[in-house]
Each structure stands twice: as structure tokens, then as C-alpha cells.
Amino acid sequence: MRALVVASSLVVAFLAQGASAARVAAPQASASAIAASAVPPGLERLGSALTLAELNDQADRWATEGFDDPDAALHRLDEVQQGLAEGTPAAWAAVIERTRGVVAARAGRESLAQESAGRLSQMAAQVAVAGADAAMIRALLDEQLWRNESAVGHALEADAAYSKTCAGEASRNGCDHRGWWQVIRLLAVRADRQGNRLEAARLQQRANELAQQAGDDTLLAWGLASQALLSHHLNEMEKSRREMSQAERHARKDPSGRAMIRVLLNTAALASLRNERTGSQAPLEEAVRLARSSGSPRLEALALAALSDAFLRAGRPRDALAAVERALPVMRQFNDRRYLPVMLHNGGIARVQLGQIAQGKADLEAAVQLWEQAKARARVEVELNESADALAAAGDVKAALENYHRATALRDQIDTDTRTAVLGQLKERFRTEAGQRDLELAERENSLKTARLENQTLMQRVWMLASIVLALAMGVLVVQVRRTRDANLQLRRSEALLKVQSERDPLTGLANRRHFREALSARQDGDASGFKGGLILLDVDHFKRINDEHGHAIGDAVLIEVAQRLSSCVRSGDVACRWGGEEFLVHTAELSSEGVESLALRVLGEIGNRPVTLADGREVAVTMSMAYAAFPLPPHGVSLPWEQAVNLVDMGLYSAKAMGRDQAVGISACAVSSTDALARAAGDFERARLDGRLSVKVTPRTG
Structure with a gap:
């Protein structure tokens, strides 16, 4: 699906050069x-x-x-x-x-x-x-x-x-409208790649209006096909079908067939988004045929790029690799840096699935390096996760864990940058969405300042007229004190509300990572013996697939339901937070290792044994991969900071995912007697588990 969507958003940049005759x-x-x-x-x-x-x-x-x-x-x-x-x-x-x-x-x-x-x-x-x-x-x-x-x-x-x-x-x-059209389309593609599909849809609508005014059926066909894909992403399904039908009608007026290639690519992308696993191959094969008949090797390579992804989704790695090997020389001939990483990644996945592990890993790493050069961090995270899944399925657990770790580190950096940007936008958000509330708070503050000034004036008058109007002055003083007290109380409430909002995840209502860090730091403050308590780290299995098959709105609904089920399992004194993306972390104080294990397995069953029921009645099966431990670890009770304890459980989670998901990995003991030795064991978790430095209990979920 990735290549299909990329093709649908980038091909216009190529095809726009072959637009129909201008009407300007x-x-x-x-x-x-x-x-x-x-x-x-x-x-x-x-x-x-x-x-x-x-x-x-x-x-x-x-x-x-x-x-x-x-x-x-x-x-x-x-x-x-x-x-x-x-x-x-x-x-x-x-x-x-x-x-x-x-x-x-x-x-x-x-x-x-x-x-x-x-x-x-x-x-x-x-x-x-x-x-x-x-x-x-x-x-x-x-x-x-x-x-x-x-x-x-x-x-x-x-x-x-x-x-x-x-x-x-x-x-x-x-x-000439074509140059302007290309510029607007470039901006729309950029907005789409950054995930801002509302802005992308607005820009694409501008481009469509420009093509319509010029009477350019070719550009209008491409634009409507792109708009159909954006409408689908925005859950406007009927609008998406209507736009694609209009695109096909305009594309038939283009004798070169280039407009129809664009429509076919988007048709395949829509089929992939709807999880029609075989529905994308036929339009892509037709697009390849049209490109070959029009004598355009670059367009043929572009269609082959999308077709290779469709073959991978259909479980046909040999056909996917053949498509890549046909398209890749053309991409390299024109030094097309936008598609080279896509082709290298698809070829790498196909080679790994075919058992060509070494060459596959080399191609996958080359693709990641190209994405990194383009600073496309979100794409790098997706590529690392997909390559980790393929390597794990092929039995290369060590390489899979390395890629999982790289993806997680990158996701943490993206989350950090996102939090920084969000904090920078909070003031603007309060000025717009909560502007009225801020205005009222400002008015209260101004009233308080005015009251204080009035108090000073009144106090001066009281002293001047104390001999005559003492009783009246005292009454006025009491009123002013009460007003001041009420205003200060309201200010403290506002500050408390803002603090709570800054420490909660807005989607799930759980504590966020910031609150979790503060809570654990407070609990461990002054305790020289190191971190104590239980940690449970869990991750939704195949969450990307849920988003791909059902849409991001359904993915959000799944996260909300998982958070609610998690909250129903933990105790009132436990700290449960959304650690990042689809990961959740729980800290339990004063609970034995057996108690931590019991709680972890209860959470695993509570989430995995019942599907998530959506608003429209559909059900989505959701399972979790999990790791847990009670610190300090027996028998030596090695002291370590809580951050290292989280890292150790995190590596246990990678192991749970690599061993097939839908199970819990409990770290029950460690044979090392120093913090440094435990840190080294955490750094190479799989080897430490195999040589006995770490004792691990693996428990699959029972339905």
C-alpha cells in the first residue's frame, strides 16, 4: 500500500509535463x-x-x-x-x-x-x-x-x-495554467506526505478549479483522482467514489493515456486502503501496459514500483522482486531519488522473504539511508518496523530486534520534537479554541489588580476617617478581603486545571510520559537503594495494520478502548500512562513479583480475549505484546535507576514481539551482581537470556 499511495501522490509531478492542450x-x-x-x-x-x-x-x-x-x-x-x-x-x-x-x-x-x-x-x-x-x-x-x-x-x-x-x-x-498547476500540486503532495490531509485537500481543490477553468481534461482527471484518495483518507467515502468516477470520465478524453495511468494508480491505492488485497493488481498491470504502449519507460517504472508493493501484500515476493528489478535501472538512470528508496525497500523485503537475507538486509539499509538523507523520519520509522517484521519472520531475531530498537529510538525523537512543537502551539490553541476562557481569566486577573488598587485607596481613606466611619470602613475591608480571597482561589484553580491538562494524554485520558516521569522520580526520591516496584510495558500488536485496514479514526478508538481496559485492571495507587504511540506503561508500588505477574497476565487477557466493538457494530481483534518485572531483581537485588529498569523491560517487549506477539515475557531474575553488568545484559537481551544471565518466563495469552 505504501508504494501505491506514494505513486498516487508523486506521479503527477512527472505526468504534469504531458498535459493536454491549454485553454488559457x-x-x-x-x-x-x-x-x-x-x-x-x-x-x-x-x-x-x-x-x-x-x-x-x-x-x-x-x-x-x-x-x-x-x-x-x-x-x-x-x-x-x-x-x-x-x-x-x-x-x-x-x-x-x-x-x-x-x-x-x-x-x-x-x-x-x-x-x-x-x-x-x-x-x-x-x-x-x-x-x-x-x-x-x-x-x-x-x-x-x-x-x-x-x-x-x-x-x-x-x-x-x-x-x-x-x-x-x-x-x-x-x-499558461500548467506551470501554476504544477506548483499547487507540489504543495498539495507535500502537505499529504506530512499527514496534513485537510490542507492537501484544500490545495488539490485549488488545482482542480484551475484545470477546470482552463478546460484541461487531462490535468482535471489527475486532480480528481488525487482528490478521491484524499477524500477516502478523510472518511468521505461517497465523495471519494464520485470524484474517482468523474476522473475516469475526463481521463478517457486524453488520447495519450497518461491521464488514465494516473487514474489507475489511484484506483489501485484506494483498493489497497480498502484492504482489497487482489483489487489493486489489475489496475496496476493495466497501468504498466499503457505506459509501455505509450513508449514511456519512466512511467512504466513508476507503475512497476506500485505493482511491487501490491505483490508483496499478496504474498508474492518473487513477482515483487521481478517488478523491482525491471524498474530499478530506470530509476537509477534518471537518478530519481524519490523512488529509489521505495524500490530498494520493496526489493529488500522480497529478498528477505525469499531467503536472500544478506542482500535483502543491504537493500533495506540502503533505503533507510536515502530516507535519512531526505530527513523523512516518519518514513524511516515505518521502513524500520516493516523490515523488522520481515526479518523476524525469516528467523533473524537479532537483526529484527536491532531494527525495532532503532525504530523506537527514532519514534522517541519524533515524539520529543512533536511535544516541543505542541507546546509551542498551546498558546495559539488557547487563544483560538479556548479564547473565551482565557479572556475570562484575564478579566478576573484585571479585576483582582483593580481590587487591590481600590483596597489601597480605601485603606488610606479608612485611616483618614477612622474616628467617624470606623464601622463602615471595617465592613468595606471585609468585603475587599473576601473578593481578593475568591479571586486568588480562582487563579489557583485555573493553574491546577492547566497542570492536569499538561499531564494527561488527550486521546486516552491516561497519564502521559511527563507525568509518569515526575511520579516515579517523586516515589524514588531520596531512596539510595535504587528503583523499587513492578513495571509492565505493553504494545498493541500490528497497530499499523489496524490503521491501514480501518483508518486512523478506528485506530484511535482502539487505543481508547485499550486504555479503558487497562485502567479497569490496575489498582488505585498504580500509575498507568500512554508511553508513546501504541505503547502503555504501568508502575505498581509495594507488589510482589507474583503480584506483578498476576496483574500483567490479567491485563493481557482483559485486552486480548474480547474484540473491540466499534460504533457501527464491527469488531476488531486486538492483542498485546508485553514485558514485566518486579524490581529489585532477585537474587542479588542489583540497584539501578528507574530509567534503566524501563529500558530492561523495553528489551523484554522486543523479545515478546520477535517470538510471535500476543504473549507476556516476565523477567524473573538476573544472575549478575552489579548495575553495569545488568546494563550490558539489557543491551544484548537475547544473548543474556540464552546464556542464563537473565531468567525469563514466556506466557502466551489464554482465551
Whole structure:
């Protein structure tokens, strides 16, 4: 499914170069003058009376040629540029320069693309849209070379320039809608990759409206197909089906078949999201056939990338590897850094499943390194978890545990960065969603300050008039004291409420990691003998699959139900928290090792023995992998900080997952007598378990 969704979001960046003929009108004055005279030298081969709009259409055909054969297209464009006479309108020269820059950018030819962008910037004084075209070329180049932040910056610059120059005045300023469409689409794809699908849907709607105004069926078909995928992610299923039907209708009007390839890719992605395991292969195979018949090896490689993922989901690793081996040389030929890691990862998973462990691991690591170069941390976490699952299934438990550990460390870093960002957004959130409450609190604070000032004034008057109005002054004083006390009490309540909100997980209502750390630090403060008590760490099995098959809203519902069942099992004095993602952690004080084991197994059964019933009546089976221990560990009672105790139980959890999930691993004893030795045993848990340094009890769940 991953490759299908990636294909649906990235293929437009390729296919947009082959858009259908533009419907945006050319400047009438220039067109009339050109039609009345000879075509400028160097463009005679294009026809006898071209308008600027017709030149834009021809330029788009050159860009389409450059998609698969950039050298031939750039050579033809250089010939045309050299043949331009001094009397050629500046708008015509700008179209040729823009097309040259687009071809170079899509081929990753940085020096040529930057050269064209620079020339267009110089033309901006004569051709209003040239500055926007220059920023568009730089955005496409950065996207091709995977310079994500720079690509978004140039795309935003181009969008602003197009909005200023082309909105409502395209005819006068000689705008071609295709460049603007590519910029908006690039921003939509970026928003989708970052998980901001509402923003992606808004941007895609803008792109669709632009294509519709231009009468461009090809771009409109691609845009509607992309919108259908976003609507599905936003749980607007009927809207998604309607948009895909409209996309197919518009795609049939494109004789090149490129629009239909886009629709087929999204059709396959939707089938994968709906968990139709075989429903994605037929449209992808048709997309491969269409790309081959159109003579586009890059489009064929793109469709093969998605097909390889579909084969993996269908349990056909040999076919998946064959698709990768057909597509990978093309990706490398064009140095397409966006798809190389996807292909390497799919090929690596297929090789591991086929028993080619060494080569498979090398391909998987190469894919991770490419994602890391792109700073795509969320993608790296997904890739590490998927590769760990494949390695565990192939019997390479050590490598699987290493990847699990890397994924967990990366997820912790992402969680830390996310918490930092969320804390930075809290003030804005309170100003918007809770603005009224903040306003009321501010008014109370202002009232308190005013009351204090009034108190000072009244006290002065009391002393001046004490001999006459003592009783009245005392009454006023009592009233003011009560008002001050009430205001202070309200402030303390507000502070307490904010503190509780900062220590609770907003989804499940459990304590969050911050509260857990503070609670354990407080319990262990001043205790020189080290950490004491029981720890139970549990993780929802195959949670990514639940999200993929049912959607993130159902995944959230599962987490809420798991939290409720966990809360029903623990005692009032225990601390249960959402440790991160789909992980939960429990600390029990003053409980024996047998008591900790009993509680852990009760939690395992309470969660796994009953499916989660959804609001619509469907049931989702949910199981947990778990590790637990009571500290200090017998027989030596080694003293260690609570953070190291959590790390030891965390490694036990990895072992539970690697041994098949849906079970509990209890760490009952350790044969080492020092903290450093215990830390080394935790660092290589599997070996420590096998050589007897750690005694482990494995208990599968009983239904």
C-alpha cells in the first residue's frame, strides 16, 4: 500500500509535463500581430500563424518528450533558441526558456535548470509571468533532487507570483495554467506526505478549479483522482467514489493515456486502503501496459514500483522482486531519488522473504539511508518496523530486534520534537479554541489588580476617617478581603486545571510520559537503594495494520478502548500512562513479583480475549505484546535507576514481539551482581537470556 499511495501522490509531478492542450487565451494583440506577419525566425517549423497559446501547447509537447529523452528535447529547444531573431516577442522567448528549464529540472540537470531560471528572472521586467515561471522551475528542481524545504519555499514563492500575475488576468499577461498547476500540486503532495490531509485537500481543490477553468481534461482527471484518495483518507467515502468516477470520465478524453495511468494508480491505492488485497493488481498491470504502449519507460517504472508493493501484500515476493528489478535501472538512470528508496525497500523485503537475507538486509539499509538523507523520519520509522517484521519472520531475531530498537529510538525523537512543537502551539490553541476562557481569566486577573488598587485607596481613606466611619470602613475591608480571597482561589484553580491538562494524554485520558516521569522520580526520591516496584510495558500488536485496514479514526478508538481496559485492571495507587504511540506503561508500588505477574497476565487477557466493538457494530481483534518485572531483581537485588529498569523491560517487549506477539515475557531474575553488568545484559537481551544471565518466563495469552 505504501508504494501505491506514494505513486498516487508523486506521479503527477512527472505526468504534469504531458498535459493536454491549454485553454488559457493568449494575448490577443500579440497573436494578431504574429498571425498577420511571418512567424519569427527559428519557429517556422511550428506553423504559419501560431498564437502564444498554441506555442504553449507545442512547448508542453516538448516537455513531454523531455520526460523520457531529455537530451533530445534540450537539443531541439537549443536549436529553436538559436534561431530566434531580435524581433521575436519577449513572451515567445520566455516560453522557450521556461520549457528548457522544466525539462532540465525534471532530469535533475541542476546547472541548466538554474541557468534558465536566472534568464527568466531577468525577463520579468518585460514578461510579467517570467518571475513566477523562474520560481516554479527552481521548485521542480529541488523536488527532483529531494531538497524538500527549499522546494516548498520556491513553490510558495511561485504560487504567490502566479496569484498576483495570472488570477483574472491570464489573457493579458500571457500565463499558461500548467506551470501554476504544477506548483499547487507540489504543495498539495507535500502537505499529504506530512499527514496534513485537510490542507492537501484544500490545495488539490485549488488545482482542480484551475484545470477546470482552463478546460484541461487531462490535468482535471489527475486532480480528481488525487482528490478521491484524499477524500477516502478523510472518511468521505461517497465523495471519494464520485470524484474517482468523474476522473475516469475526463481521463478517457486524453488520447495519450497518461491521464488514465494516473487514474489507475489511484484506483489501485484506494483498493489497497480498502484492504482489497487482489483489487489493486489489475489496475496496476493495466497501468504498466499503457505506459509501455505509450513508449514511456519512466512511467512504466513508476507503475512497476506500485505493482511491487501490491505483490508483496499478496504474498508474492518473487513477482515483487521481478517488478523491482525491471524498474530499478530506470530509476537509477534518471537518478530519481524519490523512488529509489521505495524500490530498494520493496526489493529488500522480497529478498528477505525469499531467503536472500544478506542482500535483502543491504537493500533495506540502503533505503533507510536515502530516507535519512531526505530527513523523512516518519518514513524511516515505518521502513524500520516493516523490515523488522520481515526479518523476524525469516528467523533473524537479532537483526529484527536491532531494527525495532532503532525504530523506537527514532519514534522517541519524533515524539520529543512533536511535544516541543505542541507546546509551542498551546498558546495559539488557547487563544483560538479556548479564547473565551482565557479572556475570562484575564478579566478576573484585571479585576483582582483593580481590587487591590481600590483596597489601597480605601485603606488610606479608612485611616483618614477612622474616628467617624470606623464601622463602615471595617465592613468595606471585609468585603475587599473576601473578593481578593475568591479571586486568588480562582487563579489557583485555573493553574491546577492547566497542570492536569499538561499531564494527561488527550486521546486516552491516561497519564502521559511527563507525568509518569515526575511520579516515579517523586516515589524514588531520596531512596539510595535504587528503583523499587513492578513495571509492565505493553504494545498493541500490528497497530499499523489496524490503521491501514480501518483508518486512523478506528485506530484511535482502539487505543481508547485499550486504555479503558487497562485502567479497569490496575489498582488505585498504580500509575498507568500512554508511553508513546501504541505503547502503555504501568508502575505498581509495594507488589510482589507474583503480584506483578498476576496483574500483567490479567491485563493481557482483559485486552486480548474480547474484540473491540466499534460504533457501527464491527469488531476488531486486538492483542498485546508485553514485558514485566518486579524490581529489585532477585537474587542479588542489583540497584539501578528507574530509567534503566524501563529500558530492561523495553528489551523484554522486543523479545515478546520477535517470538510471535500476543504473549507476556516476565523477567524473573538476573544472575549478575552489579548495575553495569545488568546494563550490558539489557543491551544484548537475547544473548543474556540464552546464556542464563537473565531468567525469563514466556506466557502466551489464554482465551
